[in-house]
Amino acid sequence: MIDINTLYLESKKSIKSYREYREISKILNDKIFDYLETTQKGLNDINIMGLLKNNRVYLDKNIEFDYCHDFILYEKTLNNKSGVDLFLESHKLEDKSEIELIESMKNSKTSLYKVIDIDKKDFKIKIEDINTKEIINIIDISLSRTLDKDHLVFTRIISIGDVNFTSGMVMLFNLNHIDFLERVAKKEMKKLNIENENVKRFITFFYLSRQHGYNMTLTPTT
Numbered sequence: 001m002i003d004i005n006t007l008y009l010e011s012k013k014s015i016k017s018y019r020e021y022r023e024i025s026k027i028l029n030d031k032i033f034d035y036l037e038t039t040q041k042g043l044n045d046i047n048i049m050g051l052l053k054n055n056r057v058y059l060d061k062n063i064e065f066d067y068c069h070d071f072i073l074y075e076k077t078l079n080n081k082s083g084v085d086l087f088l089e090s091h092k093l094e095d096k097s098e099i100e101l102i103e104s105m106k107n108s109k110t111s112l113y114k115v116i117d118i119d120k121k122d123f124k125i126k127i128e129d130i131n132t133k134e135i136i137n138i139i140d141i142s143l144s145r146t147l148d149k150d151h152l153v154f155t156r157i158i159s160i161g162d163v164n165f166t167s168g169m170v171m172l173f174n175l176n177h178i179d180f181l182e183r184v185a186k187k188e189m190k191k192l193n194i195e196n197e198n199v200k201r202f203i204t205f206f207y208l209s210r211q212h213g214y215n216m217t218l219t220p221t222t
Contacts, residue, residue, distance in 0.1 A: 040078060
């Protein structure tokens, strides 16, 4: 028999860990981007994404800033290195939680997920990877209040122990468009003259989100 009190305590512990890692993530991301401003990573990646024209960056909506930040931070582009990789070449972390987090960041990848279930009370979302069929339970306070079961989510999952959460980059699509999205994504990825499959996938879904994604406003966490 499953002990209700045990489940409750485990849930509270997971939410506490999630909040802590979110705060650490904000601080760590600021450190990384402060360093990346001294490199060509940002300009290089914006150009790869096709957003740089006449030395100006062209974005359709504010949330695309988040998409660009995620791409610069995580995708291996400049000399086949991510923003995280470049940061670690010249910085040594001492804090145990930061080390755990950045190792998970290094290993993270994007994918398209189907929303299976949403627990708004405990801020949990059960999702299924469209490609691998892997079921993952993530914690996200804002997203759990925003998503519906008819959504597809293109995102990046950060996993530390039993705690899974998104990098903060989320593109939403209609579940009914799943066959169309998979077909078009496969076709468009082949057109990109880029070796790295993860980079091609991100760029492809970035433009699919412009044409076929939902305009998303996350519900406040307070």
